[in-house]
Each structure stands twice: as structure tokens, then as C-alpha cells.
Amino acid sequence: MSTTETAAQDIPKVAVEITVNGQSYRREVEPRTLLVQFIREELRLTGTHIGCDTTYCGACTILLDGEPVKSCTMLAAQADGGEVLTVEGLEKDGELHPLQTAFSEHHGLQCGYCTPGMLMSSLALLQNNASPTEKQIRKGIQGNLCRCTGYHNIFKAIEAAAAEMRED
Amino acid sequence: MYPAPFNYHRAGSVAEAISLLSNLGDGVRALAGGQSLLVLLKARFDTVTDLVDLGRIRGLDGIEAGNGEYRIGALATHARLARSPVAEAIPIFQDAANGIADNQVRSRGTIGGNVSSGDPSCDWPTLLIALDAQVHCEGPDGKRAVPVNEFVEDLYLTVLGDGEIVTGISFPAPEKGAAGAYVGFKRCAPAYPTTSVGVQLTMDGDDCKDVRVSLGSSGLTPIHATGAEAELRGKLLTDDVIVRAADAAVAESDPIDDQRGTPEFKQLLINTLVKRGIGVARRRCAGEQVEVSHEYY
Numbered sequence: 481m482s483t484t485e486t487a488a489q490d491i492p493k494v495a496v497e498i499t500v501n502g503q504s505y506r507r508e509v510e511p512r513t514l515l516v517q518f519i520r521e522e523l524r525l526t527g528t529h530i531g532c533d534t535t536y537c538g539a540c541t542i543l544l545d546g547e548p549v550k551s552c553t554m555l556a557a558q559a560d561g562g563e564v565l566t567v568e569g570l571e572k573d574g575e576l577h578p579l580q581t582a583f584s585e586h587h588g589l590q591c592g593y594c595t596p597g598m599l600m601s602s603l604a605l606l607q608n609n610a611s612p613t614e615k616q617i618r619k620g621i622q623g624n625l626c627r628c629t630g631y632h633n634i635f636k637a638i639e640a641a642a643a644e645m646r647e648d
Numbered sequence: 649m650y651p652a653p654f655n656y657h658r659a660g661s662v663a664e665a666i667s668l669l670s671n672l673g674d675g676v677r678a679l680a681g682g683q684s685l686l687v688l689l690k691a692r693f694d695t696v697t698d699l700v701d702l703g704r705i706r707g708l709d710g711i712e713a714g715n716g717e718y719r720i721g722a723l724a725t726h727a728r729l730a731r732s733p734v735a736e737a738i739p740i741f742q743d744a745a746n747g748i749a750d751n752q753v754r755s756r757g758t759i760g761g762n763v764s765s766g767d768p769s770c771d772w773p774t775l776l777i778a779l780d781a782q783v784h785c786e787g788p789d790g791k792r793a794v795p796v797n798e799f800v801e802d803l804y805l806t807v808l809g810d811g812e813i814v815t816g817i818s819f820p821a822p823e824k825g826a827a828g829a830y831v832g833f834k835r836c837a838p839a840y841p842t843t844s845v846g847v848q849l850t851m852d853g854d855d856c857k858d859v860r861v862s863l864g865s866s867g868l869t870p871i872h873a874t875g876a877e878a879e880l881r882g883k884l885l886t887d888d889v890i891v892r893a894a895d896a897a898v899a900e901s902d903p904i905d906d907q908r909g910t911p912e913f914k915q916l917l918i919n920t921l922v923k924r925g926i927g928v929a930r931r932r933c934a935g936e937q938v939e940v941s942h943e944y945y
Contacts, residue, residue, distance in 0.1 A: 487653065488653040490653075491653050491654070491655055492655065494656050510653065511653070511654055511655060511656030511699070512650055512651045512652070512653055512654060512689075514650070514686075514690075517650075533649045533690065534687060534690075534691070535683065535687050535749075535753060535838060536838045536839075537838075538750070538752060538838075541752055544755070547727065547755040548751050548752045548755055549752050549755045549756050550752045550753065550756075552690075553682060553683060553686050553687060553690075553753075553756070554682060554686070554756060555656070555679075555682065555686070555701075557656050557658070557701065558679075558682065558701065558703055601751065601752070604751065605751075619751075620751065622750045622751065622836075622837035622838075623749070623750025623751050623752045623753065623837055623838055624750075625836075
């Protein structure tokens with residue numbers, strides 16, 4: 481269904497109100513604005529990364545109303561009224577989240593590009609399953625690619641964070 | 649990557665969606681979870697003038713059982729379906745609901761969108777053929793139900809007319825003691841399957857009383873493998889019978905040559921997956937708990 485492109489300036493903007501890391505933001509955006517662009521370019525929260533841009537790599541993973549989603553494959557307009565948690569929302573009062581500490585301690589990253597998405601998928605996993613088996617951890621981050629670590633230290637980090645979070 | 653510019657409309661009801669889709673010209677498309685459509689629009693494989701977002705329509709995401717059938721609203725997401733009592737009751741359903749793409753895509757992707765895309769690699773149409781499902785549609789000319797194996801006519805082409813949308817899926821509750829398996833093979837979680845096979849089996853002792861076999865990513869549309877079914881129905885399920893059924897399924901397939909593999913490679917996979925699917929379905933019919941889903945390389 482190929483049609484002539486409509487000029488962007490002729491398109492009415494869409495009003496959206498999205499809560500990100502506990503703070504509500506109202507913006508008028510182009511309809512084609514992706515949620516990841518809203519987060520990175522409108523709000524300047526650049527912790528959420530764009531990796532493959534084709535729904536493969538998971539670097540752009542955020543939590544929307546508690547569920548992990550790839551923010552590059554969603555319009556900001558679709559998230560209107562929703563609550564988003566990004567990697568910037570993990571740290572509380574200057575204290576790293578147990579997942580962040582564990583990724584650091586267990587060397588669960590090298591270049592760090594996939595890490596924000598890995599952390600958010602790991603959080604979604606641990607919120608639903610406080611004591612995941614190794615297989616469940618593998619399934620939990622099945623939608624996140626890492627080209628550096630070979631994943632083993634990521635699994636170790638998630639296991640360690642799970643243990644830490646069970647104690648808290 | 650940005651999609652080309654488009655107008656955005658949020659439909660508040662099925663009637664409003666149909667009206668918008670009918671009146672906005674040739675360049676309008678319906679948006680549900682967007683897990684297929686947005687990818688195409690970003691890559692500029694497709695361009696639209698207008699998107700009608702169905703995502704806020706109330707009452708279109710129900711998951712219900714009763715009167716001998718299951719009814720699922722078009723907007724039910726894969727993740728919700730995987731956690732639903734339907735998945736608990738019907739193992740083949742769980743296999744697909746847990747196997748489609750990855751966790752993130754399953755949070756957003758919907759069963760209605762998956763069926764509507766007309767993509768032979770999508771899991772739900774293949775699985776739903778095995779469950780003998782109906783696709784419920786509503787458009788300017790009213791409501792109709794279409795058997796799922798007639799819904800996809802050709803590659804990316806469904807029977808949906810202008811302004812018509814999928815509102816839900818229904819299928820008869822499987823007989824007591826019936827069980828199935830949906831097995832797929834793919835490169836990694838986010839990838840589409842290289843091939844997939846659905847088997848729904850009703851056993852009578854060691855005999856196959858009834859069976860449905862379906863093939864995904866094995867041709868230009870999802871395939872109802874009636875030849876494979878004929879080799880199995882009413883027979884004692886010996887190894888020879890299962891081998892003949894797998895051969896028949898391969899003969900019914902017509903996989904394309906693409907980056908996921910050659911037709912010969914895919915037919916080897918189909919052969920193996922049909923045998924595996926029958927094996928798992930049979931063990932489940934006997935009451936065994938077997939966890940399967942898509943396998944990765």
C-alpha cells in the first residue's frame with residue numbers, strides 16, 4: 481500500500497502525557513515519534529539506547545506499566561497515559577539498584593551498550609520471579625542481545641542481584 | 649529510523665475504527681500492538697497516510713471459555729495469553745504464547761494483529777489451524793466469521809475487505825484427553841521461525857482418533873496439512889505411520905528460499921518437527937507434562 485508521503489509539517493501533532501520515572505510529562509509530538517525518541521530527544525534521558533532499531537536487540541527496553549517493551553517499536557502516542565520506567569529510574573537517592581551493583585561487581589558488561597536494556601529486562605524478570613533458575617534467567621533476557629560478554633557474567637549478575645533483593 | 653509522516657487517529661470503539669478505516673482512503677492502516685507494522689513502517693517497506701490505533705478500544709481483549717468454546721478478543725497480547733487459563737488448559741496454546749518472539753514483543757503484540765498481518769511466519773494462524781479456529785471480523789458490511797485456514801489468501805494478503813478489522817478468535821474446546829504441541833525452530837528469540845509445526849491430537853488407546861496438522865513458515869500462507877492428517881487419522885501410531893505423515897507434510901509444504909534457509913533445509917526441519925510434534929502431543933495425551941516451545945540454534 482504505497483502512497484505519496486505526506487509532508488511532516490502538514491500533520492497535526494498529538495498531545496501525550498507520559499509518566500517517566502515518577503514524573504509526568506506533557507508534550508505535543510509528531511504522530512510518528514517513537515517512544516524511545518520521546519524518552520531520549522524530548523526528555524533528554526539518554527540512558528535508554530537505540531541499538532538495532534529493528535526489534536531485535538532489546539537495548540531500548542523500558543518498562544511500560546510494569547511490562548518490558550522495546551521502546552523503538554512503539555509510538556509515543558501509544559504510551560499516552562502510561563507509566564514508564566527507564567534505567568535512570570533504577571537508582572534511588574544516590575544508591576544503585578541491586579541489579580546495577582551486581583552487573584558492576586560480576587563484570588556483567590564490557591562496552592555497556594546493551595546494559596540499560598539488560599537491566600530493565602532483568603528487573604521485569606525478578607519482579608515476577610524472585611528466585612529464577614538459570615534457564616528462567618536465560619529466557620528472561622531472550623530479547624536482549626549482548627555482543628561482548630558471552631552472557632555468562634550477566635547470568636551471574638542477575639543471580640546475585642536476585643539473592644540480594646530476596647534479602648532486602 | 650523514523651517512519652514516514654502519517655496522521656494518527658485513536659479509535660474509541662469498533663464502529664469508530666471501521667468508520668475511520670473506511671473513510672480515510674487507500675493509505676490508511678489499522679494499528680494494534682504495532683510489533684509487525686511499526687517495524688515495516690520504520691524500514692519504509694510500507695508507507696501509510698493514516699494510522700487508526702485500535703489499542704484503546706474497550707472490551708476487545710477478553711479471554712473467555714464457555715459453551716464448549718474459547719473466545720479471545722483481538723487485542724489480547726501474547727504475554728497475557730501465555731499467563732491465561734486458556735494456556736493452562738491447552739498446552740499447544742502455551743507453546744505458542746511463550747514461543748512468539750521475545751518477552752518484550754509479547755508484552756505488546758496482539759493475537760488479532762498477528763493473524764491480520766497475513767505473514768506465513770506468524771505463529772498464531774498456524775497454531776489456530778491446528779485448533780480449527782474461526783476469525784471474527786467486522787466491517788462496513790457487518791460481522792462475519794472466517795475459518796482461519798481460509799483467512800490468509802496469499803503472502804501478506806488476507807480476506808479482510810476495506811474498513812474491516814479482526815475483532816476476535818474462537819475455537820472449539822478440545823475433547824477431553826486431546827492434546828497438542830506447537831514446535832518451531834528459529835535463529836534466536838526475536839527472529840521469526842525458520843519453520844514451525846502445530847499438531848493437535850485426539851487418541852483412542854494407541855490409535856489416532858483425530859488429528860490436525862499445520863505448518864508455518866513453510867509456504868506463502870500457513871498450511872493445513874490434510875495429507876499428513878490422512879496418514880494418521882484412524883491408525884495405530886507406529887513409527888512407520890509417523891514417518892509417512894512427516895513425508896506427507898513435507899510434500900504439502902512449499903518453503904521459499906530466504907535468509908533463514910534453503911527450501912531443502914526447511915523441508916528437513918518440517919520433517920523432524922512433524923515427528924517431534926506428534927511425539928510430544930502423544931505424550932501429553934497420555935497425561936505427561938512436556939515443556940516445548942521454539943528451539944533456537
